[in-house]
Amino acid sequence: MTIPRSVDLSSDVLTHTYDDMFNPPGLTNFLGTAQVDLDVFAVRSVNFPPYSHGDCITGQLYVDGRLARSYGGEVEVVWQPDRVVRSTTVDALSLRTTTACAPGRPAVVVQLEVEGTPGREVRIGLALASTATRSPTGWLRPEPPSEPNNLAAADGRVALVGTGESASAVSLQGLDGPGEVRGQSLVETTLTLDASGRARLGYVHVLAGTLEEAGEHYDACVADVPGVLVAAEQLWDQALADAFDPDGDGFSGSLPVLETSNEALRKLYWWGVLGVIWFRRDNPASVLGRTYDTLMPRYWQTTTFIWDYSLSSLTHALLDPAPMRRHIEHWIDLDTHAHFGTEWLTGGPVGYWYSVNDFAMTRLVRDYVRFTGDGDFLAAPVGRETARKPVAEHLHDWATAWRGLRKDHALADYGGIDNLMECVSSYVHEVASFNAANVWCLRVAAEVVERGGDVDRAELLRKEADEQAGHVNELYIEGAGFWHARQPDGTLFPVRHCYDFNIVGTTMADDLSETQRAEMVEFFQRELQTPTWMRALSPYDADAAFSLRPDHQWNGAYPAWPADAGRALFALGRGDVALDWLPGLAKTANQGPCGQAHFVEEAVPAMAGGARKSPPQFPYLIDWSCSSSGSWVSLILEGVFGLQVGLDGTVAANPQLSTLDPDARLLGLRIGASTYDVTADGVTAVQ
Numbered sequence: 001m002t003i004p005r006s007v008d009l010s011s012d013v014l015t016h017t018y019d020d021m022f023n024p025p026g027l028t029n030f031l032g033t034a035q036v037d038l039d040v041f042a043v044r045s046v047n048f049p050p051y052s053h054g055d056c057i058t059g060q061l062y063v064d065g066r067l068a069r070s071y072g073g074e075v076e077v078v079w080q081p082d083r084v085v086r087s088t089t090v091d092a093l094s095l096r097t098t099t100a101c102a103p104g105r106p107a108v109v110v111q112l113e114v115e116g117t118p119g120r121e122v123r124i125g126l127a128l129a130s131t132a133t134r135s136p137t138g139w140l141r142p143e144p145p146s147e148p149n150n151l152a153a154a155d156g157r158v159a160l161v162g163t164g165e166s167a168s169a170v171s172l173q174g175l176d177g178p179g180e181v182r183g184q185s186l187v188e189t190t191l192t193l194d195a196s197g198r199a200r201l202g203y204v205h206v207l208a209g210t211l212e213e214a215g216e217h218y219d220a221c222v223a224d225v226p227g228v229l230v231a232a233e234q235l236w237d238q239a240l241a242d243a244f245d246p247d248g249d250g251f252s253g254s255l256p257v258l259e260t261s262n263e264a265l266r267k268l269y270w271w272g273v274l275g276v277i278w279f280r281r282d283n284p285a286s287v288l289g290r291t292y293d294t295l296m297p298r299y300w301q302t303t304t305f306i307w308d309y310s311l312s313s314l315t316h317a318l319l320d321p322a323p324m325r326r327h328i329e330h331w332i333d334l335d336t337h338a339h340f341g342t343e344w345l346t347g348g349p350v351g352y353w354y355s356v357n358d359f360a361m362t363r364l365v366r367d368y369v370r371f372t373g374d375g376d377f378l379a380a381p382v383g384r385e386t387a388r389k390p391v392a393e394h395l396h397d398w399a400t401a402w403r404g405l406r407k408d409h410a411l412a413d414y415g416g417i418d419n420l421m422e423c424v425s426s427y428v429h430e431v432a433s434f435n436a437a438n439v440w441c442l443r444v445a446a447e448v449v450e451r452g453g454d455v456d457r458a459e460l461l462r463k464e465a466d467e468q469a470g471h472v473n474e475l476y477i478e479g480a481g482f483w484h485a486r487q488p489d490g491t492l493f494p495v496r497h498c499y500d501f502n503i504v505g506t507t508m509a510d511d512l513s514e515t516q517r518a519e520m521v522e523f524f525q526r527e528l529q530t531p532t533w534m535r536a537l538s539p540y541d542a543d544a545a546f547s548l549r550p551d552h553q554w555n556g557a558y559p560a561w562p563a564d565a566g567r568a569l570f571a572l573g574r575g576d577v578a579l580d581w582l583p584g585l586a587k588t589a590n591q592g593p594c595g596q597a598h599f600v601e602e603a604v605p606a607m608a609g610g611a612r613k614s615p616p617q618f619p620y621l622i623d624w625s626c627s628s629s630g631s632w633v634s635l636i637l638e639g640v641f642g643l644q645v646g647l648d649g650t651v652a653a654n655p656q657l658s659t660l661d662p663d664a665r666l667l668g669l670r671i672g673a674s675t676y677d678v679t680a681d682g683v684t685a686v687q
Helices: 211-222 225-243 263-277 306-311 313-319 321-334 357-372 375-379 391-405 432-451 455-473 498-507 514-528 560-571 575-587 627-640
Strands: 014-016 026-028 033-036 043-047 060-063 075-080 083-090 093-101 107-115 121-127 149-153 159-164 170-175 180-182 186-192 198-208 257-259 303-305 341-343 483-486 492-495 643-645 651-653 665-671 674-679 682-685
Touching: 026 093, 033 093, 043 107, 043 198, 060 093, 083 225, 093 225, 107 121, 107 211, 107 225, 121 198, 159 211, 170 186, 170 211, 186 198, 198 211, 198 225, 211 225, 225 263, 257 263, 263 313, 263 575, 263 627, 303 306, 306 313, 306 341, 306 357, 306 560, 306 627, 313 321, 313 357, 313 627, 321 341, 321 357, 321 391, 357 375, 357 391, 357 432, 357 665, 375 391, 375 432, 391 432, 432 455, 432 483, 432 498, 498 514, 498 560, 514 560, 514 575, 560 575, 560 627, 575 627, 627 643, 643 665, 651 674, 651 682
Parallel strands: none
Antiparallel strands: 014 075, 026 033, 033 043, 060 121, 075 083, 083 093, 093 107, 107 198, 121 186, 149 159, 159 170, 170 198, 180 186, 257 665, 303 341, 483 492, 643 651, 665 674, 674 682
């Protein structure tokens, strides 16, 4: 099996009880998103921009007049890209629901299957809620907009219409069979179990601008809820096939096909691919055309963060370079020193400056050029009228922007907690990571200007990079394996954070001594690595008591950090440590796409053998999935297969496959106009 179908990416059976430490799965049809709730039927966070519900929960199930979740008991959940299947037992009845987003429509459907004693009558009720609205501005907060709605019976349908005072949006929710509306918010029907003890019921939820528009979508879905489920699976099967097909219509590029007998290798590669496709948005309301969101289904919908996009940079460059180029140009137009991303309903900036932006933009341009072969992009004039110049000059500006961030020391001061990790109070000001990234950016800029013929400028940039590498090393703590963060007054705070390990390791490994490299790996293994995940911050760090947000703290890690740590291990000469870790990491790919964070096993027990996705509630505030999943593709291609692609289009590889699968192959790797296969023996041009 080389190209996955939706069913091949199914999660394990995930079991929870009410209000467990469980993040319920999300769904998308590339227009918008939805999330299942903690009971067996309800949905929440149904948002199809420009129309939104916020985090409204609707469709809570009643069985014979009693709230189903009040029975307690376990709910079993299985996610796959096109659907979520939930199962439980209530009052001697087996209940099973299948939830999906309707292809091409701003709609969610849920099919309920009931099994019990033949002939039994079961009263099924759904408590509905609505907060539908359309914001007159962009979505600039983590939560999508919402407003109080009134619910009213829909003429001629077993459904309720939700509208707010603004009358800017409408929700239409109801059943696909006979029933009635009870009170202000309940729709109810009675099912009679047939001779085999079974019955079914369909629910449809549409979010639109007018009742007429909502009705058209609603009636189409109500007419054939099982057909909607089939169509959703077909939509996802096609999207997955297109991702590996250079002639497919789904993407402007394609990813290489991985052939391997090693389950962990295959699972992590598919995990990374899926986690980028998952965030594709082809919504006609987007002023930017096709976009890729960063989080879903609860927070920051319609926003693309530069940092997260760059963490999946290689994947975007191979899979869908056309929107990648548009995003790069758009971010240059808006000044990357003034925001952390953009919002696609308006195209406007969102948030404050992130310290990573210069590094992220450099990485995005470099990956776009080297994988597409579009060297002319470097000469393309981009930017606001007053700052319009070739992309290569913008790249030079990013590579040297650190000069303006220096204070009393040679290194750049990257600001406070909001500019960096947000929940690590000591990781501020002169951190090793971004200053090491500056070394790498200077060398990239040198390569770019040298290609343009300016050898002298390139030599000066490389000399400056060497000098800055020396200054970065001044932050190293001898014998410890980790780094200081220097404060404006010169005070040195020891910080045991993975981001220094990841970025120093991947950007300037050759500027470290053999002793440093060995000590860094020892620190990683001793204080950060766990069997199926890793800690972002060592529990021995003085700041470990500051926050419980697991994306950057002691109790878990953001999904790109283990992947980037793996690439750092390869760069530091210890690929064996990364390879030994892969089977454990693959166990975490059992809950759907990467979460915004996963807990380490010591903080919360594993789920189905892997590091559990962290939940959305305070104090964790973690979304169910995150677009930096593409970092796992980078780990497999650049780490395990040792792929090296230059700005000039040269391709080489140093695979480390002997302990995993010496027969593993990457087929159909597209670099510019050429196609390559990569095996344990290296790279072979096939076209």
